[in-house]
Amino acid sequence: MRSGGEKVLMRIFVGESDRHGHRPLYEALVGLLRKEGLAGATVLRGVSGFGAHSVYHTTKLLRLSTDLPMVVEVVDSLFYRGKGAYLVANLVAYYAMKERAKEFGMSSEMLAKNDMVIDGGLKSLEICKRAGIKVGYGSDLLGALQVDQSREFLLRREVLSPIEIIRQATLVGAEIVRMPGKLGVVAPGAFADILVVDGDPIKKLELLTGQGENLSVIMKAGRFHKNRLAA
Numbered sequence: 001m002r003s004g005g006e007k008v009l010m011r012i013f014v015g016e017s018d019r020h021g022h023r024p025l026y027e028a029l030v031g032l033l034r035k036e037g038l039a040g041a042t043v044l045r046g047v048s049g050f051g052a053h054s055v056y057h058t059t060k061l062l063r064l065s066t067d068l069p070m071v072v073e074v075v076d077s078l079f080y081r082g083k084g085a086y087l088v089a090n091l092v093a094y095y096a097m098k099e100r101a102k103e104f105g106m107s108s109e110m111l112a113k114n115d116m117v118i119d120g121g122l123k124s125l126e127i128c129k130r131a132g133i134k135v136g137y138g139s140d141l142l143g144a145l146q147v148d149q150s151r152e153f154l155l156r157r158e159v160l161s162p163i164e165i166i167r168q169a170t171l172v173g174a175e176i177v178r179m180p181g182k183l184g185v186v187a188p189g190a191f192a193d194i195l196v197v198d199g200d201p202i203k204k205l206e207l208l209t210g211q212g213e214n215l216s217v218i219m220k221a222g223r224f225h226k227n228r229l230a231a
Helices: 025-035 092-099 108-131 143-156 162-176
Strands: 007-015 040-045 048-050 056-058 069-077 086-089 134-137 194-197 215-220 223-227
Touching: 007 025, 025 040, 025 069, 086 108, 086 162, 092 108, 092 143, 108 134, 134 162, 143 162
Parallel strands: 086 134
Antiparallel strands: 007 069, 040 069, 048 056, 194 215, 215 223
């Protein structure tokens, strides 16, 4: 077991009856974690509980099927696991929900939980930065919320520099989809996907917001979808 350095605790919740092949799932997980060289793992058997489907599980003898909750606790070094690991963050979704809480019919309890996620999201960026874990730029916004997707650049600015955020949206993204050298760069052999910004986004990150209003050129696969330079 590795010792020293900052550690992280992860809990994996499964059912006692869940299987992987012919083995209990929790047993298969422990075997995998050990094979991958993680610092430690412990399996805990729950007394009672319920999950996403609200099915109540208990140890009471009168129940014919218990299927008790099993918890696999995993401990490992943040620095060690940062090698080769990625996180794709999407903070703007939670800010957008907070701002439109009334429109979405969110209760005070929902808003409180949403605020916890926002606070935790920013802290996760700080933790990943210290641990050397690369973070990608993600956005799952759909419909009316889609116009907010580029605000993610500004939200990350609270803990990251502009150049770090731009690299997350380009170079790191290319690595995540396993296309380094093809995406996120302007180089021979890369895809001809190019944006021309009206100004320096490293000095003014807001230039990357506004749904492309500050972009003179948008090129995808060598084809212009916007070209103000030719005007």
